[in-house]
Amino acid sequence: MTQEEMTSKNNFIWEMIEEDNRTNRFSGVVHTRFPPEPNGQLHIGHAKAIYIDFETARRFGGQCNLRMDDTNPTKEDTDYVDAIQRDIKWLGYDWDDRFYYASSYFGQLYEYAVILIKKGLAYVCDLTAEEMREYRGTLTEPGKESPYRYRSVEENLDLFMRMKEGEFPEGKRTLRAKIDMTSPNLNMRDPVVYRIMFAEHHQTGDEWCIYPMYDFAHPLSDSIEGITHSLCSLEFEDHRPLYDWYCESVGVHHPQQIEFARLNLTYTVMSKRKLLQLVTQGYVSGWDDPRMPTLSGLRRRGYTPEAIKQFIEDNGIAKNNTIADISRLEFNLRQDLEARSPRAMAVLDPVKVVIENYPEDKEEMFEVPLYTQDETRTESREIPFSRELYIEREDFMEDPPRKYFRLSPGQEVRLFKAYYITCTDVVKNDEGEIVEIWATYDPESRGGMSADGRRVKGTLHWVSARHAIDAEVRLYDRLFAEENPDDVEEGKTFLDYLNPESLSVITAKVEPHLVQAQEEIAYQFMRKGYFIVDPDSTREHLVFNRAVALRDSWAKMAQSG
RNA sequence: AGGGGCGUAGUGCAAUGGCAGCACACCGGCCUUUGGAGCCGUGGAUCUUGGUUCGACCCCGAGCGCCCCUGCCA
Numbered sequence: 001m002t003q004e005e006m007t008s009k010n011n012f013i014w015e016m017i018e019e020d021n022r023t024n025r026f027s028g029v030v031h032t033r034f035p036p037e038p039n040g041q042l043h044i045g046h047a048k049a050i051y052i053d054f055e056t057a058r059r060f061g062g063q064c065n066l067r068m069d070d071t072n073p074t075k076e077d078t079d080y081v082d083a084i085q086r087d088i089k090w091l092g093y094d095w096d097d098r099f100y101y102a103s104s105y106f107g108q109l110y111e112y113a114v115i116l117i118k119k120g121l122a123y124v125c126d127l128t129a130e131e132m133r134e135y136r137g138t139l140t141e142p143g144k145e146s147p148y149r150y151r152s153v154e155e156n157l158d159l160f161m162r163m164k165e166g167e168f169p170e171g172k173r174t175l176r177a178k179i180d181m182t183s184p185n186l187n188m189r190d191p192v193v194y195r196i197m198f199a200e201h202h203q204t205g206d207e208w209c210i211y212p213m214y215d216f217a218h219p220l221s222d223s224i225e226g227i228t229h230s231l232c233s234l235e236f237e238d239h240r241p242l243y244d245w246y247c248e249s250v251g252v253h254h255p256q257q258i259e260f261a262r263l264n265l266t267y268t269v270m271s272k273r274k275l276l277q278l279v280t281q282g283y284v285s286g287w288d289d290p291r292m293p294t295l296s297g298l299r300r301r302g303y304t305p306e307a308i309k310q311f312i313e314d315n316g317i318a319k320n321n322t323i324a325d326i327s328r329l330e331f332n333l334r335q336d337l338e339a340r341s342p343r344a345m346a347v348l349d350p351v352k353v354v355i356e357n358y359p360e361d362k363e364e365m366f367e368v369p370l371y372t373q374d375e376t377r378t379e380s381r382e383i384p385f386s387r388e389l390y391i392e393r394e395d396f397m398e399d400p401p402r403k404y405f406r407l408s409p410g411q412e413v414r415l416f417k418a419y420y421i422t423c424t425d426v427v428k429n430d431e432g433e434i435v436e437i438w439a440t441y442d443p444e445s446r447g448g449m450s451a452d453g454r455r456v457k458g459t460l461h462w463v464s465a466r467h468a469i470d471a472e473v474r475l476y477d478r479l480f481a482e483e484n485p486d487d488v489e490e491g492k493t494f495l496d497y498l499n500p501e502s503l504s505v506i507t508a509k510v511e512p513h514l515v516q517a518q519e520e521i522a523y524q525f526m527r528k529g530y531f532i533v534d535p536d537s538t539r540e541h542l543v544f545n546r547a548v549a550l551r552d553s554w555a556k557m558a559q560s561g
Numbered sequence: 562a563g564g565g566g567c568g569u570a571g572u573g574c575a576a577u578g579g580c581a582g583c584a585c586a587c588c589g590g591c592c593u594u595u596g597g598a599g600c601c602g603u604g605g606a607u608c609u610u611g612g613u614u615c616g617a618c619c620c621c622g623a624g625c626g627c628c629c630c631u632g633c634c635a
Contacts, residue, residue: 185565
């Protein structure tokens with residue numbers, strides 16, 4: 001897929017920008033920004049915002065800044081600053097040297113606040129938090145004006161300066177915008193502009209003891225950076241009048257805020273608070289647990305940036321509040337990996353097959369392409385074959401139903417790229433479990449094809465028992481058992497919906513080539529799915545994560561009868 | 562209840578007054594040295610209601626449903 005095709009699908013945001021360009025509103029400039037708060041790791045919902053911000057800039061020949069929205073030092077951490085940059089780069093986006101912090105604008109923002117005061121548009125308020133809540137009114141009743149609303153400009157200037165100097169304790173006073181306490185939009189009822197916080201900031205240290213609120217800092221940070229289109233999620237629609245008010249009142253460059261719907265996924269949660277809780281309370285192994293919807297988790301799971309971006313592209317950009325089915329994400333992954341992943345054979349649930357007419361001490365090697373899906377690729381690996389093999393337990397049935405194309409007594413199947421074999425006997429233990437399957441092979445079928453042209457319906461993957469390597473394989477399932485874990489019953493929390501079977505660990509028998517498996521490249525284990533080396537893996541102890549299983553139309557057919 | 566948004570197929574998205582279409586899912590078939598991939602095909606939707614119009618998913622009125630807003634969070 002070319003970049004052109006990748007961004008060809010139009011959406012309402014791009015139509016609005018095209019209109020701005022037609023009217024020369026921003027002189028044809030398109031400059032966006034991605035403004036994460038460093039208080040948690042990025043997840044696939046952020047990937048949508050990142051995609052929109054960066055692809056919009058690219059589409060219109062503009063630029064996209066990366067800005068840490070770090071106006072609340074009590075909630076943020078520099079560790080996340082690094083993780084955020086790493087994840088955005090992994091997605092394939094670059095902000096060049098335009099990496100900023102809202103906190104680096106604190107000086108300028110302070111001056112902007114002074115301008116508001118001087119214009120009589122902001123005042124220092126002595127109401128406590130609780131009083132302010134009472135004065136705000138409710139959804140249906142207007143608020144009341146603060147008794148401090150009409151202090152003189154001089155007094156406000158003096159008080160605000162002394163707030164900055166640290167003369168007042170936390171919570172004692174705030175700077176508020178003087179707008180309209182009767183507005184039906186609660187955001188316009190004299191919102192707080194600055195609050196006192198004696199907190200060490202991860203960037204500015206103890207330089208400040210007053211910190212600007214998001215609603216004030218965000219539009220003005222956008223303005224300072226010359227942003228033209230400030231793209232954000234739907235819940236900020238109510239804040240747009242305030243965004244506009246601050247830019248107009250301070251009298252600076254005024255970007256256009258445009259809101260779009262967030263991306264939600266079935267069978268997972270997306271709020272940073274909930275993801276953090278999963279991490280800190282040990283429900284998962286960390287932010288990068290392969291079951292997490294975080295970018296680091298998806299990466300460790302075996303997801304590719306291309307699959308994620310295609311998923312976002314397929315979902316489209318709109319204003320509907322929706323939950324995308326996670327199976328569509330899985331489709332995008334399979335589609336990407338189908339084309340690019342090397343193939344290998346691994347038996348996840350092994351049962352032994354003994355080929356009675358194959359000499360006990362004989363071994364032979366088959367050279368098999370790594371990319372059987374792409375005949376223009378010539379890379380291959382050698383696979384050893386011998387008298388005793390492993391196949392999947394589910395690939396044998398003593399008493400098979402109709403249309404079962406795999407191994408059963410008297411039935412002939414193909415071992416991929418090796419030989420045809422026919423089952424002759426079954427050995428069971430005292431419990432009646434099958435411990436060995438006996439078979440004969442046809443030496444004329446070497447390579448998996450016979451000269452007589454007889455048709456063999458089933459093809460099985462296999463590994464030589466003598467040469468097989470044990471590998472730990474981690475099989476993942478959806479993190480939650482409920483489609484929407486945010487939709488909780490009375491008396492429950494989202495944690496009650498965790499899927500107890502979201503992880504199962506097995507030991508598989510894999511072909512020797514797989515000791516060379518590299519991180520970051522998912523293999524297709526033939527007929528089973530896509531698997532990627534986990535960072536826990538060593539040469540002595542291989543560990544693979546299953547990114548996603550293959551479509552299994554037999555399982556579906558068997559299930560539906 | 563006040564304000565702001567959103568209602569199109571199972572899911573997500575188009576159609577911007579002119580034949581309701583695309584992707585995934587579903588179902589059927591073909592093909593296959595992966596029951597994978599690929600190829601072909603079928604079925605299925607405009608929240609309700611009234612109006613304007615030759616013609617309405619689109620415009621207007623009245624409803625209904627869902628989401629967001631009463632942090633000194635972002």
